[in-house]
Amino acid sequence: MKKLLRGTGLFLVTSAFMGVSAAHAEVSEETAYILNTLLFLIGGFLVMWMAAGFCMLESGLVRTKNVATICLKNIGLYAIAGIMYYLMGYNLMYMDVAEATGFMGTFAMWGPGETAAAEAIDVSGGYSSASDWFFQMVFVATAASIVSGTLAERIKLFPFFIFVVVLTGVIYPIQGSWEWGAGWLDGKGFSDFAGSTLVHSTGGWAALTGAILLGARKGKYAADGSVRPIPGSSLPLATLGTFILWLGWFGFNGASQLALGSAIDAVAVSQIFANTNMAAAGGVVAAILMTKLLYKKVDLTMALNGALAGLVSITAEPLTPTIGSAIIIGAIGGILVVLAVPLLDKLKIDDVVGAIPVHLVAGIWGTLAVPITNSDVTFGAQITGVVAIGAFVSIASAVVWLVLKYTLGIRMSEEDEDRGGDLAELGLEAYPEFGHGSQKL
Template sequence: MEETLLTANNIWMMVCTGLVFFMHLGFSFLEIGLTRQKNTINILFKNVFIICIGLLIYCFVGFNLMYPGSFIGGVLPDYFIDLFGLSLPEDGLTTAYADGGYTYWTDFLFQGMFAATAATIVSGAVAERVKLTSFMLFSVIYVGIVYPIAGSWKWGGGFLDEWGFYDFAGSTLVHSVGGWAAIVAVYLLGSRIGKFGKDGKVNAIPGHNIPMATAGVLILWLGWFGFNGGSVLSADPGATSLTLVTTCLAAAAGGISSFISSTIMYKNYDLTMFLNGILGGLVGITAGADQMTPTDAIIIGLIAGVIIVFGVALVDKLKLDDPVGAIAVHLICGIWGTLAVGIFGAMAGMDQFLIQLAGVAIIGAFCIVSAFIILFTIKKTMGLRVSKEEELEGLDLHEHGGMEAYPDFRMNQH
C-alpha cells in the first residue's frame, strides 16, 4: 500500500514539475508580447538561457545550499564536502524519503523549476536595454547563491521556519526574491529611451504582440496548477483540490478587480491591466493557497487586482521603467500575499501577521543588498546597459547578428 501511494504521489509531482516547466513558455510569450519586435530574439534567448543554466547551477550547488541537512546539524566540514552535485541518499527512492510524497530525483527537479523563475522575473523588468552577457552573469549568481540561501531560511528548515513564517509556494521566497532584484536592476539600469518625457510625463511604449502576451498569461495560469498544486508535496486529494480551487478563484478575482479599477481610473478597457491582474491574483494566493477558503481566496485576489493598478502607477511615478509590470505583479503582490496569511485562513492572527511581516522584511533586505552588490559590480566592470545606438536599433540586430523574429519571407520568393 505504501509503495502504491508513493507511486501516485510521485506521478502527481512529476506532472506538476512539467506544468511549472511550461510556465517558462508563458513568461517568454508575455515578455515578448509586451515589448517591441526589435528585441524579441533577445528576450527569447534570455528565457531559454535561464531555464538551462538554472537547472545546471541548481544541480551543481543550489539544491544542496537550499536544503543543507548537515549544515543544519552543525557539522560544517561535512556541509562543504556534500555541497556540490547530487548524491542519491539511501532512502531517496523509498517511502522513507519526504514522508512518501516523492523521490529524491523528483524533489530536485520540482525545486529546480522554481529556482529559475526568480531570474525570469528580472528578465521582464530589464527588457530592451540590458546587456545580454551581464544579465547572464547576474542570473548565474542570483539563482545559484542568493535564491537558495533565502529559500533555506524557510523551506530548508532555517530560522524563519523555526519562527513559524509561512510561505506555501513562494509569494516571498520565489516571487518577491525575483521582484526585489528587479527593482534594484531597473534602478541601476535607468529607463528606456523615450519612456519619460522632460516634463515628467509617462510615455507608453506599446508591446508589439498583445495576443502573444494574452497566451502567455493563460499558459502561466495553467502552469500555476503545478506551481501551487505541486507544493502540497503529495497527491493528497483534499489538499490538492482545495489548493487548485483557491488558486483559480484568486486569479479570476484579480483579473476582474484589476480591469474594473483601471477602467474607473483611465476610462478605457485595458487588456494589459486585466492580464497583470490575473497574475497578481495568482502571486497573491501563492503564500497561503492551502490555508484559505474559497471566499478568502476571492478577497485576496480582488485586493491583489487593485494593487496591480496602483502598483503600476506608483512604479511609473517613481520613474522606474518596468516594461512588463513585473515589480507590481511579483514584488508588491508577493508582499501582499505573504501578509495575507496572517489576515485570512487557518493561520490568521496578529502574531502570525508580525511573523509574516518580519519574514518579508528580512528576505527583502537580503535580496536588495545581494542584488545591488552583484549588479553594481557588473555595472562598474562589464557594464549593464547597451549603447544608445544598440537600444534604438534593437538588441536583435546588435547582439544576435540581425536575426529576426518575424523575417519577411516574401523577399526570397521568385
C-alpha cells in the same frame, strides 16, 4: 525539503473546515511513494511550462526589435538555473541548514539518491529524490524569469546571464533555506506555502534593484516628467503567455502540497487548485473594474497582470482560504497592480512588463495575508520574513549589479538600444519581414 512535514499535520487540522474525513486512504507504502513522486513530476513539468508563459508574455510586451533577444534570455535563464541548482543551489538550500545556524546549507553538488533498479529503491522516504530535485529546480527558474521582463530592451545579454548565475546559484537558495530548508525564519513561524515571497518577491526585489541601477529605456520619460507609452509587439501573444502561466500555476501551488498518497492529500490538492483558479479570476475582474474607473477605458495589459497578481497573492497560502476568500485575496492583488504601475512611473522606474507590481507588490500582500485564513501564523512572523528577505535579496542583488555595471557594463549603448537587442546582440530579427527600422523611437 520544501514544506514536507507541513502536509499531513496541517491538513488534519483543516479537514474539519473543508468537511472531509481525516482518515487516510488504505494504500501501501509503495503506492504512496508512486503517487507522491507522480505529483512532483506533474507539478514540475507544469511549472517548467511556465517558462514558455513568461517567454510569450514578455515577447508580446516588448517591441518587435527585441523579441528574439527576450526568447533567448528565457530559454537561456532556464538552462542556467537548472545547472546552477545542480552544482550548488539545491544543497545550499536544503542540506544541513539547521546545523549551520539556520542561515544556509552546504556548498556541494546535488547527487541522485536512487537508481532504476527496484531492489535499490527505499520507498520509506515517500518520494523519488530526483522528482523532488526536479520540482524544486523549476521554481528557481521562475524567480529569474521575473528579472528578465523588468529589464527588457536595454540590458546586455551576457551581464544578465551572469546575474542569473548568481541569483539561481546563491541568492535564491540562501533565502529559500531560511523557510523551506527549516532555517531561522521557519523557526520563527514564518509561512510561505509555495513562494509568494521566497520565489516571487525574491525575483521582484532583484528586478527592482536592477531597474534602478540600469535606468529607464530611451524615450520612456520626457524631461517634463511625463510618461511616454511604448506599446509592445503583440497583445495576443501576451494574452497567450498569461493563460500558459495560469495553467502552470496549478503545478506551482497544487504540487506544493508535496503528497498525494492519501484521501486527505487529494482533497487538499483539489482545494488548492480551486483557490488558485479563483484568485486569478478575482485579480482579472478587479483590474478590469479599476482601470475602467480610473481611466474610463479597460486596459488589457492590466487585466493580464491582474490575473498574475491574483495568482501570486494566493501562492503564500492556497489551501486554508475558502473559495470566496481566495477571490478577495486575488482581487486585492489585482487592485494593487493597477495602483503600483503608475507609482513606478512617477518614480521613473521603468518596468517593461509590470513584473515588480505583480511579483513584488502582490507577493508581499499575499505573504501578509496568510494569518487572515491561518490562525497558526502571526503577522509578526510574516513581516519579519518579508523584511529580512527583501533586505538580503536587495543588498545582494545590488552588489552583483554594481560589480557588473562597473566592469562589463550592464546597459546597451544608445545606438544598440535604438537598433534593438535582436540586431545588436543576436544579429537577427524575430520578425525580419517588418524591417528593424519600423520600431525605432
